Amino acid sequence: MKKYLLVQQYLIWFLCGILCLLGFFTNAEGPSSLIYRCNDSTYVSSSTYATNLLDFLFSTRDDALTHTFFSSTVGNDPSDRVYGIFMCRGDVNSDVCAECASKSSQDVLNYCSNQKVVFAWYDYCFLRYSNRSFFSDSTSEGENIGGCALNVMNVTEPAKFNQALATTMNEVADRASNDTRQDLKFAVGEANFSTSQSVYSLAQCRPDISSAECSACLRSAISTLPQCCPNSRGCRVGFPSCIIWYELSQFYNISSPPSTKGKKRISKAAAVGIALSTIFSVALFVLTFVILKRRSRKRHVFETQEANNEDESLTINPESLKYSLGAIQTATNNFSINNKIGQGGFGPVYKGTLPNGQDIAVKRLSRSSGQGAEEFKNEIVVVAKLQHRNLVRLLGFCLEGGEKLLIYEFVPNKSLDYFLFDPEKQRLLDWSRRNKIIGGIARGLLYLHEDSRLRIVHRDLKAGNILLDESMNPKIADFGMAKICGVDEFEGNTNRIAGTFGYMAPEYTTSGQFSVKSDVFSFGVVILEIVTGKKNSSFYQSEDSRDLLTYAWEQWRRGTPLALLDPTLNNSCVENEVLKCIHVGLLCIEEDVDRRPMMASVVYMLSGNSVTLPTPHYPVVSLRNTSKSIHEEIESDRSDTKLLVGSVSNSSSIELQPR
Structure with a gap:
């Protein structure tokens, strides 16, 4: 058999x-990794420069339908003038070009808020603007600053691969720089490095620069490959005037004119x-x-x-991520009780110090915990290559002597719930900090859902999994329950429900359906908790308001949303910001999945000053008041209740009772 x-x-x-x-x-679609850079020169949101910038960004959507490349100057006063360029990838049609223009013009402001000089390479287009003219010039300020996005896996025959890569990259760089077509400096190619595998490459420059400048830019990008993504199965390197890109699968349009092979x-x-x-x-x-x-x-x-x-974990994680058990025991004083800084659902967390003086946080999975080898491997796979200022960074792991250890960067100010739900410590969170925390969490989730090399559903977003650094900036942590989706996938199903009481979306608890919208629901709960200083799972106000969510909606319906505000905030809040956060939070906890916004829209709504928001509807009924219909296994996680359901029936409701 x-x-x-x-x-x-x-x-x-x-x-x-x-x-x-x-x-x-x-597969003609590339990965959804964004390469962008912003400088430190900022503008005021109400300034003429901001108005001129919005005019340029909005114009790109219409212009992209008829032009693959265009430049624009907006503004009469040189001090407030915006110089902008938009360009589509050389192998895409006008519909794809316009769609990319629409996306980039909306969300580039989220990544580079109030910054004057920006460039961004998306999958199918390029956007750049500045307060100084850079047209027909590849030597302007910032041209030598680029970025890269790499595949997390390495090739198995690096010597042959690198030889083939050098051949095809040099070839496409020559053809792109010498491309004589109007508004296009673009080329693609391929080279075999084994009997069954080829490497596919792409090079493109801004068509307004000279052939010599294009060649110099591409050569500079190629020279960074050994440092940026050595032996990687795929990589993109983007500069303000050019980009190179290679993959082991054909990612560009095969009907493109340069692709004769x-x-x-x-x-x-x-x-x-x-x-x-x-x-x-x-x-x-x-x-x-x-x-x-x-x-x-x-x-x-x-x-x-x-x-x-x-083995996925061995493939994705290089040897440099492995720590010896002895080194971790020394760093944590043999897991001394004095070094213990927290207790998660799967085991304790210890602070440690490496010989070089670096502080670390060590998550020690208990042998009796629900997280086994699969969850452990999952957390390594998911977190190892994620790089965002609002995500906790994984430094390494240890699988030795029966121990399963995850080594993270040390975040000094503990978790959000440590401050938020303590009557004394919550006074340290004034409105400015709370608003900053909400925005940071939103940007971290947006990165997980749309802008990382993977599409990730966290599945356990809560105040206890938001850590705060020395500046009280939020960092999303604990990816043991996260799920990786395909680049075009936004949802999935599971027969093992995992999450925390009070934060789980209704469609997930009843039928095992999870999606990026499940995280949006959890984020909505976190927003309302941050505004009120109250925990949803233990909130009780009246018979009519069975939990924080329904109470918040009732106050909104009555026209008294500011009654939700944590009394400790006193006069430190900005009323419009509070109202906007409450409004967005209510939209995120909609029972109808389709009514919940995507995180890109959430970030836009939170950052926009003149955004018209939809009207929220009555939120989902609290799980405490529904009937029990599936088997459940509940684990204590701090004061939260963590749920691990072994099987899901066809029923539409469940009941959770915290121990």
């Missing part, structure tokens, strides 16, 4: 390869495919199609596994 399944699998993979060559499953290869593959079609049955074809589609939905673009299913 095993032999038969193995043969069948080989047949499926072989046919899939032919079908991919024929174009059935060609691809056309020949497809034509030959078509002939092979026609011959093979007489051998394989229709049933096998359908089976292959279904399997491939399912796998492609589950697989994110920047994490393509080898066919031999090698």
Whole structure:
């Protein structure tokens, strides 16, 4: 039986390869990683420069329908003038170009709020603006500052791969810099580095610069590859005037004029495919199609596994992430009780100090905890390559002597709930800090959902999993329950519900459906907790307001939303900001998933000064008041109740009772 399944699998993979060559499953979409840079020169939101910038950004949406590249100058006064450029990737059509223009013009302000000089490379377009003219110039200020986004996996034959990569990169750089087409300096190519694998490359420059300047920019980008992404299976390096990009799968449009090799290869593959079609049955074809589609939905673009299913944790995490047990024991004084700084649902957390003086936080998974090898591996895989100022950074791990240890950067001010729900300590959180924390959490979630190399649903966002650094900036932590979705996936299903009472979205607790909107719901709860200083899971005001969510909506409906405000804030708050946060929080906790905003919209609503918000509806009924209908296993997590449900029935409600 095993032999038969193995043969069948080989047949499926072989046919899939032919079908991919024929174009059935060609993935022409790149990963959703954003490369951007902002300088420190800022403008006031109410200034003329801000108005001119908005005029330029809004104009890009219409102009992109008819132009792949355009520059614009907005403003009469040189001191407030905005110089802007927009460019589409050389292989995309006008619809994709316009869609990218719309996205970039909306969310670039979230990444570079109130900053005058910005450039951003999206999947399909490029946006740049400044308070100084940079047109037809690649030597202006900041041209040598770039960024990169890399694949988390490495190639298996680095010597052959790097040789092929150098060949194709130099080739596309030459062709792009010498491209004579109007408004286009663009080229793609490929090179084989094994009998079955090729590396695909792309290079593009701003067409307003000279060929020599384009070549210099591309060579500079290529020279950074060994430092930025050594032996990586995919990488992008973007500068203010050019970009290079390579992958092991074809990510660009094969009908692009420069891609002549691809056309020949497809034509030959078509002939092979026609011959093979007489051998394989229709049933096998359908089976292959279904399997491939399912796998492609589950697989994110920047994490393509080898066919031999090698261990994910070992592949993604280099040796440099491994710590010895002895080193961690020394750092934590052998897990001394005096070094213990917290207790999570899966085990204690200790502070440690490495020999170089660096402070660390060590999450020690207890052997009796619910987090086993899979959850441990999951947390490493998810967090290892995430880089954002509002996410806690994973430094490494240890699997030795029966111990499972995760080593994180040390965040000195403990978690948000430590301050927020303590009558004395919550006074340290004035409104300015609370508003800053709300915005930081929102940007961290946006990165997880849309802008990281992976699309990640956290599934356990709560005040206890928001750590605060020395400046009280928030950092999202604890990714043990996170789920990785494909680049085009926003939701999934599970028969093992994991989360914390009071924060879980209704569709998740009743049917196991999780999505980025599940995190949005949790974020809405956190917003209302931050505003009120009250915990949803233990809130009780009256019979009509069974939890914090319904109480908040009742106050909103009555026109008295400021009654929600934590009394300790006194006069430190800005009324408009408070009202906006409450409004956004109510939109996030909508029972109807479709009515909840995406995090990109949430960030925009929180940062915008003149945004018209939809009217919120009555929120979901508290889980405390629904009937029990599925098996549940509850673990104590600080004063929260953590839920791990073993199976899900077809019923539509559950009841949770904290111990």
